[in-house]
Amino acid sequence: MSSENGRGERGAGEAPEVEQLALIRESVRKAKVPRAKPRTWRGAALAAELPVARVLVDKGPVHLDKLWDYAVPAELDADARSGVRVRVRFGAGTRNVRGGRREGGGLLDGFIVERVAESGFQGPLAAIAQVLSPEPVLSPALLGLCRAVADRYAGSLADVLQLAVPPRHARIEAEPSAGPLPPPGAPEAGSWQRYPTGPAFLDALARGDAPRAVWAALPGPHWPAELARAAAAALASGRGALIVVPDGRAAARVDAALDALLGAGRHVLLTADVGAEERYRRWLAVSRGAVRAVVGTRAAMFAPVRDLGLAAIWDDGDSSHSEPHAPQPHAREVLLTRAAREKAAFLLGGFGCTVEAAQLVDSGWALPLAAAREQVRATAPLVRTVGDGDEARDAAARAARLPSLAWQAAREGLKHGPVLVQVPRRGYVPRLACERCREAARCAHCAGPLEARADGGLHCGWCGEEARGWHCAECGGGRLRAQVVGARRTAEELGRAFPAVPVRTSGRDHVLDTVPDRPALIVSTPGAEPVAEGGYAAALLLDGWALLGRPDLRAGEEALRRWLGAAALVRGQEAGGTVVVVAEPTLRPVQALVRWDPAGHAVRELADRAELGFPPVSRMAAVAGPPEAVAELVAMAELPAGAEVLGPVELSAPPPGRPRRAGDPPPGERWERALIRVRPGQGAALAAALKTAHAIRLARREGDPVRLRMDPPDIG
Incomplete structure (x- = not known):
């Protein structure tokens, strides 16, 4: 029995004569069909040694995720080293067989991965058009890392290299680099x-x-x-x-x-x-x-x-x-x-x-x-809890929309330094609801959420239409309440409640790096908190339910992470630092904040994930696109044994006026998403199966494209 390449392979029980005959046939085949050794190209001399370069073309589709053979002209021999940037012909009018290239197509950039003596392609090879730079920017270690990342995430090596290797600046490459400094001494603890x-x-x-x-x-x-x-x-x-x-x-x-x-x-x-x-x-x-x-x-x-x-x-x-x-x-x-x-x-x-x-x-x-x-306990601030429904007992606290405990903590903290106020969202009043039935206030034009302007008017957060004479569609009520008060509105209300104290805001539009160690109210969105010199005297973490109530598997973990990041800027308990979190006190993330025990919270979350089979205990992939395309790719993929397909479920298109985010379907199109879950240790097999199926669909150019993502961050 002979293998596909003609080489004799003796199985169990085969006679030695069969093996000898196979070896003879193999030697005859090699004598009749010598491997091509390109030495000239269009009459131009090629490199005397290692005249073939294996090039990774900077083109992203996964069905082109392979190395391509090119001839190395003699005049480029010295500069065409492994790891350098080159320009080669690639595209329409060309044909490839086992990595070989024929003439035609446009010019694309790429990287030489290695130089070899022979090509597996039997015909003439196209030559490297240009060595863009003799600088070896793609080391073997970096190439191996990028290959591993591409395999893990079912992507193409070219896409990963675009993330790993920055664009070239020729003038910078001409500048010499200084030699490395000797190692420093070991630091003190x-x-x-x-x-x-x-x-x-x-x-x-x-x-x-x-x-x-x-x-x-x-x-x-x-x-x-x-x-x-x-x-x-x-x-x-x-x-x-x-x-x-x-x-x-x-x-x-x-x-x-x-x-x-x-x-x-x-x-x-x-x-x-x-x-x-x-x-x-x-x-x-x-x-x-x-x-x-x-x-x-x-x-x-x-x-x-x-x-x-x-x-x-x-x-x-x-x-x-x-x-x-x-x-x-x-x-x-x-x-x-x-x-x-x-x-x-x-x-x-x-x-x-x-x-x-x-x-x-x-x-x-x-x-x-x-x-x-x-x-x-000695380093962390004192953390106190108060529920969202707790009423303020004095007029000033009610004016600032703060529970009495938070109001008292802010007033006491301002005697000793700055006070941080964390608000989940920026803006004035990002979301409004009916005061009577708590139904979200919606735009009559596009059903988008209504927002309040600083002048007291209402407008839609999606289409921008002004809303006049609003009435609740559920109960007929005509009065509104804030679901979540934005950072600017909070700053305005705190300024009225503390008229002698400066109020500053830090958010996406303007992020403060530091604030001085003197009394001030710093209203910030999560992640934009400035560092106070000497630490904050107190911190108020408002509207905790807005973070905990997100429909996301990581809602509790993310809320705790953001709270800890703000509370870590507050002075320790021994120095009088106090944190007040406005959220349901019995919830697991709130209790983890009180105890300052993020590791314990993560261990319990991990146990819950293990029981439910959710990441990171399992590996998951998300396939999104038109329903027929999603079903076709999932059916084509040779999924590992025991793989479980969850869904598909329909994805909502972005509302009018809202910017599109990664993963949103195009406007006017119906998209679905399927989640594929596998057991631990099968993640590589899942990525390889989906990548192969995706490459086949792209090569055939049949059907609508799909979006494939390994380890999606949000599956809620």
Whole structure:
């Protein structure tokens, strides 16, 4: 019996003569059909050694996710090295057979992955048109990481490389890079001494070990310096360090801590704020090995740090860590992959704790790094609870729409410093409802939610139509109440209640970085809270039900994460710091805040997920698109044994006037979404099956396109 390629393979019980005959046939076949060795192309000489380049074309569709063979002209031989950018012909008018290329098509950019002596294609190869730059920007380590990320998220390698390798700036490449500085000395433990295993973690990093920890950070301003000390310990071992944080403000704080600890020249800051050219200059310094430490936002997860010794991420539950562009990887999973592939240490830290972090500890992959309960109680502020329905007992509190306890905490806190007020939403009065029956107030034109303007008028939040003479369609009532009071309206009411106190707002339109240590009311939306010099004297966390009531599997986890982030800015209980949360006191996230026990909350959430079979205990994929296309792709995919298809369910189109978000169906189209769930250990097989089916549909160009996403962040 012969295999498909003609090579004889003896099975059980076959005679030796059969094997010998097969070997003879194989030798005859090779003699008659010699492998092609391209040496010329259109009369031009090709490279004498390794004349074939395997090129990854910068084209995203998954059915083109392969390497393509091109001939290397002799004049490009010196520059056409592995990892450099090139330009090749690709597209209409071309044909491929096992990676081979014929002439025709347009010019596209790509990367040389390797040089080989022969091509598997038997015909003439198209030649590389141009070497765009001799700079090797795609190292084998970076290529392997991008390949692993593409496979995990059922995406194309080209799409991942667009996230990993920044656009080229020729002038920057011409600038020389300085040589690397010698490793610094091992840092002192500093505030890591507050954690029983903190100094041992730093010592292990400085020795060159690869410890893995989930860090429950104590409240207060010390976490940037603690991350900086962890990075310094990795540098002391002669290795590199990479720290990924959610936003530019957090990156700036860690950057300042690294400057103070290590001095200039040992690390770079990679954020969008530095500009495209400067970002590429810093990225090149890292790629060339001149700098061994990086701190940055989401895109820095692919930074080509040489000999990575520490991969760290702060606040992995923040949605900013999830990449919106295909294949939509999460920074936490990318850094976990890097730590495993490069045998580096891993540190996941934050004030909160996600279920994914709890699973890392539960599986034994990482160890907990936390302070003793006595230290937590001494450092955290006093947290008090009050229900949303509690009535204020004095006129000033009623005017500010605050329960009496929150009013008293704010009044007392203002005697000693600034007071933080966290409001779930920005704006004036984002949502209104009938005062009598609590039915949401809707626009008569498009059924969108009505909002109040600062002048007292009403308008639709979707279409912008003015609403005059509104009456409730359910009960006929004509009076409205606020469902959630926005940040600007809250600031206005607090200003009337505290006329002698300055009121400042911080939100999406204008985010404050810091505020001085003097009495003031700081009204902020979640995630935009400024840092107060010396800490806030008190904090009010309003409208907790708005965070807890979201139809999302992560609603409780996310509410607790946002509350902890604000409460961590408040002075400790010993210094008089107080936090008042306005939410149902008996709910699990509220009690976790009172006890300052995010890890315990995450463990209980993980147990619930395990019982229900939800991620991260299982792996999931979401397939969205027109109903026929979704059904076709799911039917085509060779799903792993035991895979469960949930749905499909219909997706709502974005209302008129509301900006489209990722995952929204196009206006006027009916879309559905199906969720596919598999057991632990089957995630790679699920991704491969869906990617193959998706590639087949794209190659056939039949049917409507679909959107495929592994590990969707919201499935509620």
